[in-house]
Amino acid sequence: MEKVELLPELLELFRQQGYEGVSIAHVSKATGLGKSSLYHHFPEGKEQMAKEVLEYIYKAVKQNFVAPLKAEGEPREKLTEMSKVIEGFYDSGRKGCLIDGLTLGEASAPFQQQVAQSLEAWIQAIADVAVEAGLTKKLARERAEAALIAIQGGLVVSRALRDYQIFKRVARSLPRLVLDGQ
Amino acid sequence: MEKVELLPELLELFRQQGYEGVSIAHVSKATGLGKSSLYHHFPEGKEQMAKEVLEYIYKAVKQNFVAPLKAEGEPREKLTEMSKVIEGFYDSGRKGCLIDGLTLGEASAPFQQQVAQSLEAWIQAIADVAVEAGLTKKLARERAEAALIAIQGGLVVSRALRDYQIFKRVARSLPRLVLDGQ
DNA sequence: GTCTATACTAGGATAGAC
DNA sequence: GTCTATCCTAGTATAGAC
Numbered sequence: 066m067e068k069v070e071l072l073p074e075l076l077e078l079f080r081q082q083g084y085e086g087v088s089i090a091h092v093s094k095a096t097g098l099g100k101s102s103l104y105h106h107f108p109e110g111k112e113q114m115a116k117e118v119l120e121y122i123y124k125a126v127k128q129n130f131v132a133p134l135k136a137e138g139e140p141r142e143k144l145t146e147m148s149k150v151i152e153g154f155y156d157s158g159r160k161g162c163l164i165d166g167l168t169l170g171e172a173s174a175p176f177q178q179q180v181a182q183s184l185e186a187w188i189q190a191i192a193d194v195a196v197e198a199g200l201t202k203k204l205a206r207e208r209a210e211a212a213l214i215a216i217q218g219g220l221v222v223s224r225a226l227r228d229y230q231i232f233k234r235v236a237r238s239l240p241r242l243v244l245d246g247q
Numbered sequence: 248m249e250k251v252e253l254l255p256e257l258l259e260l261f262r263q264q265g266y267e268g269v270s271i272a273h274v275s276k277a278t279g280l281g282k283s284s285l286y287h288h289f290p291e292g293k294e295q296m297a298k299e300v301l302e303y304i305y306k307a308v309k310q311n312f313v314a315p316l317k318a319e320g321e322p323r324e325k326l327t328e329m330s331k332v333i334e335g336f337y338d339s340g341r342k343g344c345l346i347d348g349l350t351l352g353e354a355s356a357p358f359q360q361q362v363a364q365s366l367e368a369w370i371q372a373i374a375d376v377a378v379e380a381g382l383t384k385k386l387a388r389e390r391a392e393a394a395l396i397a398i399q400g401g402l403v404v405s406r407a408l409r410d411y412q413i414f415k416r417v418a419r420s421l422p423r424l425v426l427d428g429q
Numbered sequence: 430g431t432c433t434a435t436a437c438t439a440g441g442a443t444a445g446a447c
Numbered sequence: 448g449t450c451t452a453t454c455c456t457a458g459t460a461t462a463g464a465c
Binding site: 270271272282283286292293 | 441
């Protein structure tokens with residue numbers, strides 16, 4: 066198993082269980098690799114795993130969300146496309162989000178900056194699209210933040226109520242939220 | 248130390264560290280009680296602690312959020328009042344939310360129902376106020392869900408970006424969000 | 430690169446004295 | 448109701464063979 070193939074597996078674990086909830090034994094079971102093999106790939110242990118997952122996420126966010134928004138196209142169409150990708154990426158809210166798990170507790174302090182970086186890049190890309198659509202910079206920023214708030218809050222509330230229609234509705238409302246403020 | 252005084256302390260721990268992030272040793276340090284004293288109060292250990300914290304939260308939600316919304320008064324005024332209470336309750340977003348910590352991971356499965364119950368009571372109370380203000384039942388429900396999504400998402404995003412102005416803005420926008428849909 | 434075996438620490442939980 | 452002492456398991460991490 067290549068290291069590149071390990072990361073999606075690790076991502077899945079961290080988003081489901083949170084940093085503290087993941088043990089090396091869990092990782093071993095999920096990947097099929099023995100503990101020593103894991104330490105071969107990640108000499109600094111679990112902390113390194115989380116850091117590499119966050120780098121992986123950063124790239125995924127850039128590739129899946131930021132790049133399409135920066136490409137040529139109508140603002141509303143690009144945001145609609147983003148909504149669809151989001152639904153898939155989070156499996157309509159069933160998958161939860163890394164942010165929850167990796168910003169909770171003191172053990173997660175080392176990851177805060179990396180989490181913020183991915184989130185910031187995403188917000189900025191949405192804000193740029195909103196500016197492209199004619200909004201002021203200030204308003205665009207606020208709407209972009211509102212979009213991410215809706216996404217993250219949608220994940221939390223959907224999971225808590227076990228009602229994934231809620232997340233679907235949130236995802237689909239994003240273009241309106243950003244461009245029309247509702 | 249009375250048991251009643253322990254619960255706010257435990258609440259603080261769980262919302263900061265999440266369920267898995269809290270150890271009995273942490274609790275012992277935070278409360279000043281030895282392990283055995285803790286097991287005297289909570290014979291079933293950490294799981295019981297979390298359950299009692301959730302009961303405590305349920306009462307707090309009813310008292311702080313639901314009851315004021317059910318009282319006599321103008322819908323917009325009641326929601327404005329709720330916004331202020333929310334800002335204080337979450338210390339403007341610095342305190343994080345139990346939902347994150349207690350719905351993450353398999354260890355948290357036993358709490359899901361209780362978490363959902365508190366959240367549901369709160370959403371329902373907001374929806375009732377919206378109906379009172381003239382909205383249809385369906386729309387009121389959606390707006391109430393949107394309010395809780397904004398609150399929870401606001402907590403996640405504020406914490407991730409370490410920008411607590413974001414949460415303040417969310418809290419203050421709630422009456423508009425519910426009554427005017429923006 | 431992966432395994433088995435092992436060391437060590439931290440976490441959960443209990444017994445029994447006061 | 449609280450303490451000290453102790454037990455056991457799970458968790459992190461490493462050594463060394465293949």
